[in-house]
Amino acid sequence: MTSARQKPIRSSSVLATWTITALLAATIYFPLFFKEKSATVKDLQKNELKAYEHIRRLINAQSLYIQRDYDGNGSLEYALFIPHLWRSIGKNNEKIKVNLLPRKTAFAIGEARTVNGYYFVQKFTKTDPQNPENTVDIDPSIEWGALMIPAEPGDGFLAFFTDQSGLIYVNHSDSRLEIPDDPGTDAQWIPLKDIEHLKSIQRQVRDLYSLN
Numbered sequence: 053m054t055s056a057r058q059k060p061i062r063s064s065s066v067l068a069t070w071t072i073t074a075l076l077a078a079t080i081y082f083p084l085f086f087k088e089k090s091a092t093v094k095d096l097q098k099n100e101l102k103a104y105e106h107i108r109r110l111i112n113a114q115s116l117y118i119q120r121d122y123d124g125n126g127s128l129e130y131a132l133f134i135p136h137l138w139r140s141i142g143k144n145n146e147k148i149k150v151n152l153l154p155r156k157t158a159f160a161i162g163e164a165r166t167v168n169g170y171y172f173v174q175k176f177t178k179t180d181p182q183n184p185e186n187t188v189d190i191d192p193s194i195e196w197g198a199l200m201i202p203a204e205p206g207d208g209f210l211a212f213f214t215d216q217s218g219l220i221y222v223n224h225s226d227s228r229l230e231i232p233d234d235p236g237t238d239a240q241w242i243p244l245k246d247i248e249h250l251k252s253i254q255r256q257v258r259d260l261y262s263l264n
Contacts, residue, residue, distance in 0.1 A: 096207070106200065127193060210254070
C-alpha cells in the first residue's frame with residue numbers, strides 16, 4: 053500500500069501567512085508599546101502662554117491695519133476677517149499682500165487649523181444698545197473683537213479675548229468659550245497686565261486643569 057504523496061508547500065503561501073500574522077500582532081501590540089503621551093498641565097500652560105503671544109500679535113496687526121486702506125475701499129477700517137491681516141482682498145477681488153500676521157496665525161480660525169492648539173473665533177455682532185434683545189453688526193471702522201480658545205481639552209484650558217481696546221482678557225470659568233459682549237463689565241473676564249500676571253493665574257487655577 054502506497055502512501056499519498058504530499059504536496060509541496062509553496063514559499064509564497066508561507067510568506068503571505070507570516071505577513072498576515074505580523075500585521076495582526078502589530079495591531080494588537082503596537083499600541084501597548086507606543087501609547088500616545090497624554091498632555092500634562094505644563095503642556096497646556098505652555099500652549100496658553102503661546103496663545104497669549106499670538107493674541108498680542110493680533111492686536112498689533114489690527115492697530116497697523118486700520119492706519120492704511122489695504123483693500124482700497126476708500127475708508128480706514130479694522131480687518132473684519134483675521135486672514136486679511138496676512139492677505140487682503142481688493143474691491144476687484146484682487147489679492148493684496150499685507151503680511152501683518154504670519155499666514156499660520158492668520159488662518160488659525162477653526163479647530164482644523166490651529167496654532168499651538170488654539171484658534172480664533174471672531175466677533176461679528178454685539179448687543180443692540182437700543183434693543184438689548186437683539187444684536188447688530190459691529191462697525192469695523194471703530195471696533196473689532198476676537199476670542200482665542202483651545203481646540204481640544206488637551207491643548208489648553210484658559211481662553212483669551214481682545215478687542216479694539218488693546219486689552220487682553222483671560223477666562224477660566226465655564227463661560228470661557230463664549231464671546232463676551234462687554235468683557236470690561238464681566239467679572240469672569242480678567243484683564244491681564246502682562247505675561248507674569250498670566251503665569252500667576254495659571255498657578256492659581258492649576259487644580260482646574262485636571263477637570264477639563
